[in-house]
Amino acid sequence: MDLSYTFRKVSVFLFLYLTGISLAGLGAAITHKPSLHFALRRFHGGTGDFFFGCYTHLGTIFVLIAAVLLFLSFRRWKTAASIGTAFALASLVAQGLKHLLQLPRPWFYFEQLSKSMPAHANLTLWVPEGVDLASKTSPSFPSGHAATAAVLFLGLTFFAGQNHIAPTLQRLIQIICLGALALVAYSRVYLSFHFIEDVLVGSLIGVLATCLTFPFVDYLWYQFSFPLGKDRFLNGV
Secondary structure (H helix, E strand, C coil), X not given: CCHHHHHHCCHHHHHHHXXXXXXXHHHXXXXXXXXXXXXXXXXXXXXXXXXXXXXXXXXCHHHHHHHHHHHHHCCCHHHHHHHHHHHHHHHHHHHHHHHHHCCCCHHHHHHHHHHHCHHHCCCCCCCCCCCCHHHCCCCCCCCHHHHHHHHHHHHHHHHHHCCCCCHHHHHHHHHXXXXXXXXXXXXXXXXXXXXXXXXXHHHHHHHHHHHHHHHHHHHHHHHHHHHHCHHHHHCCC
16 A cells, blocks of 8 residues: 555645644734634624534534445445544544543633633624524534544545546645635634634544544555455445
């Protein structure tokens, strides 16, 4: 199994992702946390509320399960197994960190901040209509939606790379998938379900889980299927 070949097919996605997450992480590290959160949500209302309120659901387990079932329906067993395994791994890590660290979601963070520091008593966390933040009692860090979206969209990128697609189209698919992931991550901040560091780490967990799982499943698939026939191995993409 040639790992360099495997990752070369998703190199554009990974390069742009690592560049973006590094710059965003640096910005988060040197910027006042409340100021950054409010700045990222500055242009809210109207169309943005509706769009991100709907789009954020691409990071749910239901969409990922639908994607896995779709791959299974087209007999893409290996891709379905890879995405499912990557999701299980990412969820285990993300949920473990959530319950270990117990960091508050933005609405509770700002509520406590206004009580403990009178200078911040005038901070009002805008909430889109129909969004009940108080019902979100689970810990904030890291974002499970960002982790799930990373598994889904990087998984789709791996799948495209394993098929005979023109290099230019492959690069375009990688950019589109990365943009789709970025929008899910931003939607979680826009809706105030998470801070930016929550979605950065959540997406990183998803990316790492996918990068570990796809080559591993590919290796197992080769070991168990290839002796039974080359066509069977290749058709399992």
